[in-house]
Amino acid sequence: MSQRARMVVFGAGVLGFAAVLVWGLGGLPDFGDFAGRYGQYLAQHSLPERHATSSIAVTTFDFRGADTLVEEFILFTAAVGVVALLRVERASEEVPAEPEARRRPTARSGALRSLITAVVAPTLVLGINIVLHGHLTPGGGFQGGVILMTALFLVYLGGSHLAIGRVSPMAAMEASEGVGAAGFALIGLAGLVIAGAYLENFLPFGGRNHLVSGGDIPLLNIAVGLEVMGALLIVVAEFLDQRLLMREGKL
């Protein structure tokens, strides 16, 4: 196809796309004027029916729990895929980790190391707080799980490979990922056995606005938090060749 013909095809495509886009945007409701009935239903029913104040958590972990189960397994599968690829590559090509001479603390400035050491514990507490209050306030297992991962990863940034191996051992992280993913699926199964449907909420709903409320939603949040933290730390550790270093007895 000549340059000219290609431009004609491209131009026709762009004009057609722009026309349909403008037409579609013209038919949207006015700004801030959306009145979806599903949203109103959820906002009205989540608190009376589940006693949990975050209607988003009630929707994602209860009314639409199976959807979240699949989403959780997307991350699980992605982490397993990264681990498999990197380990196969390492076994066949033997690209060595950082040479001994160049391995040094990631943060060489004393002030930076002190600062990072100081924020590790608060970050950890923030992550736990967000996971545990997922059914009451914005946040939840996913967001809290990434924050927990950040807290442990700060140890690597502030120190060296040495400390991260001790703080988040590979085996524990793999267990955390597995227990989290399986925990979600098993809580769903418990709903099937006790309440009659998969992921049906089978625990007492508790008092409104209490830490223990919303039935099994807090448990599901904890499971997701463990899974997300474990999965991300495994991926990070694989990228940093932590396992290779450990096998050589250097950690």
Place this chain on the structure above:
Amino acid sequence: MTAVQIAALVAVALGGTAVVMAREPARQALVASVYGFALAILFLSFQAPDVALSQIVVGAVALPAMIVFALRKIIRREEVDRGEQ
């Protein structure tokens, strides 16, 4: 629309363009982190704190970190290929 929402929309538009304009991958990862943060403020200003929180942890932290790790790995392999152990 409030002033914060307009400012956030403009910041996201500029940020997205900046990510495309930054051609060097390592720098692009950092620009993407700033863009992710602008996106989080946009979500927050449109009253979606849950999505904003996810956006901060994923868009501003996890995604740029993964890009930087992948780049580090590629650079390390090129060093090995050139025979620098």
